[in-house]
Each structure stands twice: as structure tokens, then as C-alpha cells.
Amino acid sequence: MEKLNQVLLNPALQVGPDLAAWLQAGGGLGLQAALNAPTTIIRQIADADLRGMGGAGFPAWRKWEATANAVGDNKYVVCNGNEDEPGTFKDRTLLSASPHQVVEGALIAALAVRAACVIFYINPHQGQSLQHMRLAVSQWQDSPWLDKLAAALGHPLAIKVVASSGRYIGGEETAVVASLEAGFPFPRKKPPFPAEQGINGQPTLINNVETLANVSHILRHGAAWYRALGVGKAGGTKLYSLSGDVLRPGLYELPMGTSLQELVFHYGGGMLQGKAFKAVFTGGPSNTLLTARDLDVALDFDSVWLRHSRLGTGAMIVISEGSSIIRKVAEYIDFFAKGSCGQCPSCKCGTFQLARLLDRVDGGRHSHADLDALQHLCQILPGSGRCGLIDGAVTVVKSSMHTFPQEYGLTAPAEA
Known part of the structure; x- marks a missing residue:
């Protein structure tokens, strides 16, 4: 089946934890370009308009610049691979099938912010991802690349793999910091942000797996190349985790800005049993529901936001007519209730x-x-x-009551 603009899922790059094969396929060229001009890295990331692919879509370069400008002798870069949200299965694919593009991106980020340590924070429930990342990192540790980076940085660069707590809340960035400080992954109030004061009080750059996987390609091919991969004003590609009531669920790398209609009915093959499209949980189960009137929406961060929802991780959980929205919402709220860390009584209760x-x-x-x-x-x-x-849990409940009041037995839509 046709798949457009493949970069991260390019079959030539799916070499597993084999560094020699990665370099043979063109790996290392992005890192070498970064070593040749380290002061231009953040500007190239900004020009590419690379967004954070872990949920918020925050411009990656702003985090990088904040970390680079923060004062600290032992800065950290953390690759957040805690992926544990229902309907999201992109990061585990990258970590298992092509871990070296993730490692190379993280090393470029370390060079950009002048970090002393890179940590790959991986969900232990994804056993193959954790195993392949450990193998991949061990090969980089034995390669000449770390000596080149040390020479450019003026200090050694440590890289290591750490298993996360495996809890859903452990992926929140301040919870990542708490977990890596050998504590329970309790989220913390912000500010200070991790870029200012993260692990052990040091400036810490935290990016999602998919975000970092794009970096070596941008440095190798240029910001203009990356932007041209998208549709309209959106740049780059996006990994969409398509699941639910579609004929061909799966992971699709498509131009950022591909329409919901095209994703569901062209790539996903349409609805199961010929049923009508009812709704989609976008970006996982913590956002506003989109319905059939939104099938024309471009799946990029800004366009989905204009429909009062969020692209999030790119997860698309499709629901057909005849399926209960309340049942799905109840399942997701139960997931959130069990995933709450219990620190805030309002959230736990x-x-x-x-x-x-x-x-x-x-x-x-x-x-x-x-x-x-x-x-x-x-x-x-x-x-x-x-x-x-708690905000995500409330959002999906409010959205379901407003959009499908009849399922709740309401005579009028609940307040949005």
C-alpha cells in the first residue's frame, strides 16, 4: 500500500540495533554536519519548524535554546520513551526497528545544548525497545563518534539507557526528572521548567523519541527539505497511530497536514463492516472528540487546535456508528484513575x-x-x-457530553 514521504519509517533505515548497517544507510551524516557547524544546529531546527511530537507540539528549538542558554556545568538531554497512552504505538516502533536514528538525534541535541549526559528513558513494558536501545547505545559507546563529540564539547559525553517506572504519569516531563533522580515519578509544579532546573538541579532538555528521530535528517538534508515534506503550512512528516473501527489499523508516516479523511478512508481502508464514521479520539484519549463534520481537518498541530482539539501524539482512535461513546470514555477515565500518582487529592479522587x-x-x-x-x-x-x-480526563468527558448528549440522556448539549 502507498505510503508517502517516508523518512522515519523508510525501510532502508529499519536496521535494528546494527550501527554498521545504520552508517551504511547514510547514518552519521547528520551528526557530522552538526560537528562541522555546531553553532548553527538550533537555528536549523528552528527553520525546519520541528515540533515536539510527544503531545504538545511545542517548537523544539525553544526548549533547545532555553537549555543552551541556561547556566549549568553538567547539562542533560533525555529522550523520553515512556510511551504508555492508549492508542499510541509510534515510539516503540522507532526504538525497536531503527534505534540509531533516535540515538544520533539525541547526540546532535547534546552538542547543541552542550550537555554532559544523554539518557534514554524507556518504558520497561516495551521489552524489545529497551533491549534494542541498550544494544544500540553500547555500539555508540564503542565507536569513535563519542571521541569526536568530546573534542567538540570540550568534555566527555556519557550516554546511557534507563528503564522508566512504566507508569503512565512517568512520561510527564517533571515526573521524568523525579524518576531519574531515583525517586517516585511525582510531577512537579512549573516553573522552574526542566530546561532551567532539571535533573540534579541542572538544565535538562527532554524530547520525545519521534522528535529526536527527525533531527539527523534535518541536519543532513536541510530545513527547507524538511518543511517541504508537509502539506500547506505544516512541515515534515508525522507518525499517525491509527486504531479502532477501521479496516487497516497501523502506524502510518504521512506528510504533516494530511487530512483526517485521507488517513481513515484511504490509508485506513475505511470503516469496519461498512459502518458510518462517528467520532475520533485525537492524540490519545485526553482531547476533544472530532466528528464526521471534521473529516476535512488537516492533521497538524495548528489546524487541529482550531477545531478545539489537539493532535497530541498523532494517535487516532476511530469509533463507528453503533459503538458507545460513553463506554470508550469510561474505559479511558478508568485508565486515568488508575494512572494518577495520587499526589493531588483533586486528581486522585x-x-x-x-x-x-x-x-x-x-x-x-x-x-x-x-x-x-x-x-x-x-x-x-x-x-x-x-x-x-486531571485536565485531560475532564476534557474528554466534557467533550463527550457536549457532542453526544443523547447518549447520556441529556435533552441539550452539556456546556463545552
């Missing part, structure tokens, strides 16, 4: 209460008072936690 009420609604055992309680919780809980978990 709030997600538990949301899950309890949704289970009653799904089972048809609810009262009008239960619906009132759901709407009241959605009003008072946002902004009450140290991280975005």
Missing part, C-alpha cells in the same frame, strides 16, 4: 469519581443527580493538579 459515575451511566444505572455530578466535577476539577492528567 476526581478521576475516581468520574470513573464511578461513567460506569453507572454506561450500565444504565444512573440518575439525573449523577449527570449533574458529572457536569459539576467537570467545572471544578480543571487546573487543580500539578500536571495535566
Whole structure:
């Protein structure tokens, strides 16, 4: 089946933890270009408009610049591979099939911010990803590249692989810092941001696996090449994790800005059993639902935001007519309730209460008072936690009540 503009999933680069094969396929050229002109790296990342692919879509260069400008003798770069959200399965593919493009991107980032240590923070539940990254990193440690980097930096560069806690909340960037400081992955209030004060109080750059995997290609081919891969104003490619009620679920690398219609009905083969498209959970289960009227939306960060949702990780969980939205929402809120770290009572108790009420609604055992309680919780809980978990949980509940009020037995849409 046709797949357009493959960069990260280019079959020639799927060499596993084999550094020699990676270099044979053109690996190392991006790192060499960075070594030749280290002061231009951040500008090239900015010109490419590389976004953070872990969820927020924040311009990568801003984090890089903040870390580079921060004062610290032992800066860190962390590759966040804690991927644990329902419907998202892109990072584990990159880590398993092509770990060296992730390592090379992280090394370029280390050169840009003048880091002393690179850490690959990998979900232990993804056993092959963890194994392949350890093998890949050991090969870089035995290669001449680290000597070249040490010479350019003026100090040695350590690289290592660390298993994360495996908890969903452990992927939040301040929780990453807490975990790597040998503690429980409790999120922390920001500011300070990790770029200012991260691991052991040192400036720390934290980027998602997919973000870093793009870096060597940008340095090798140039920012203009990368931008031209996208559609419209969007640049580059995006990994879309397509799942749910489609004929061909899977991981698709397509131009950033590909329409939802094209992803679902061309690449995904359309709906199962010929059913009609009902809705999609975008970027995982913590965003506003999009419906059939949004099939024309371009799947890039800005366009999806204009539809009052978020592209997030690029996960697209498709729901067909005849399937219960409430049941899916109840499943996801139960996931959030179990994933809450318990640090903030409003989050721990709030997600538990949301899950309890949704289970009653799904089972048809609810009262009008239960619906009132759901709407009241959605009003008072946002902004009450140290991280975005409770906000994401509320967002999807509010969206489902507003978009599909009839499933809740409401006579009018709930407040969005």
C-alpha cells in the first residue's frame, strides 16, 4: 500500500540495533554536519519548524535554546520513551526497528545544548525497545563518534539507557526528572521548567523519541527539505497511530497536514463492516472528540487546535456508528484513575469519581443527580493538579457530553 514521504519509517533505515548497517544507510551524516557547524544546529531546527511530537507540539528549538542558554556545568538531554497512552504505538516502533536514528538525534541535541549526559528513558513494558536501545547505545559507546563529540564539547559525553517506572504519569516531563533522580515519578509544579532546573538541579532538555528521530535528517538534508515534506503550512512528516473501527489499523508516516479523511478512508481502508464514521479520539484519549463534520481537518498541530482539539501524539482512535461513546470514555477515565500518582487529592479522587459515575451511566444505572455530578466535577476539577492528567480526563468527558448528549440522556448539549 502507498505510503508517502517516508523518512522515519523508510525501510532502508529499519536496521535494528546494527550501527554498521545504520552508517551504511547514510547514518552519521547528520551528526557530522552538526560537528562541522555546531553553532548553527538550533537555528536549523528552528527553520525546519520541528515540533515536539510527544503531545504538545511545542517548537523544539525553544526548549533547545532555553537549555543552551541556561547556566549549568553538567547539562542533560533525555529522550523520553515512556510511551504508555492508549492508542499510541509510534515510539516503540522507532526504538525497536531503527534505534540509531533516535540515538544520533539525541547526540546532535547534546552538542547543541552542550550537555554532559544523554539518557534514554524507556518504558520497561516495551521489552524489545529497551533491549534494542541498550544494544544500540553500547555500539555508540564503542565507536569513535563519542571521541569526536568530546573534542567538540570540550568534555566527555556519557550516554546511557534507563528503564522508566512504566507508569503512565512517568512520561510527564517533571515526573521524568523525579524518576531519574531515583525517586517516585511525582510531577512537579512549573516553573522552574526542566530546561532551567532539571535533573540534579541542572538544565535538562527532554524530547520525545519521534522528535529526536527527525533531527539527523534535518541536519543532513536541510530545513527547507524538511518543511517541504508537509502539506500547506505544516512541515515534515508525522507518525499517525491509527486504531479502532477501521479496516487497516497501523502506524502510518504521512506528510504533516494530511487530512483526517485521507488517513481513515484511504490509508485506513475505511470503516469496519461498512459502518458510518462517528467520532475520533485525537492524540490519545485526553482531547476533544472530532466528528464526521471534521473529516476535512488537516492533521497538524495548528489546524487541529482550531477545531478545539489537539493532535497530541498523532494517535487516532476511530469509533463507528453503533459503538458507545460513553463506554470508550469510561474505559479511558478508568485508565486515568488508575494512572494518577495520587499526589493531588483533586486528581486522585476526581478521576475516581468520574470513573464511578461513567460506569453507572454506561450500565444504565444512573440518575439525573449523577449527570449533574458529572457536569459539576467537570467545572471544578480543571487546573487543580500539578500536571495535566486531571485536565485531560475532564476534557474528554466534557467533550463527550457536549457532542453526544443523547447518549447520556441529556435533552441539550452539556456546556463545552
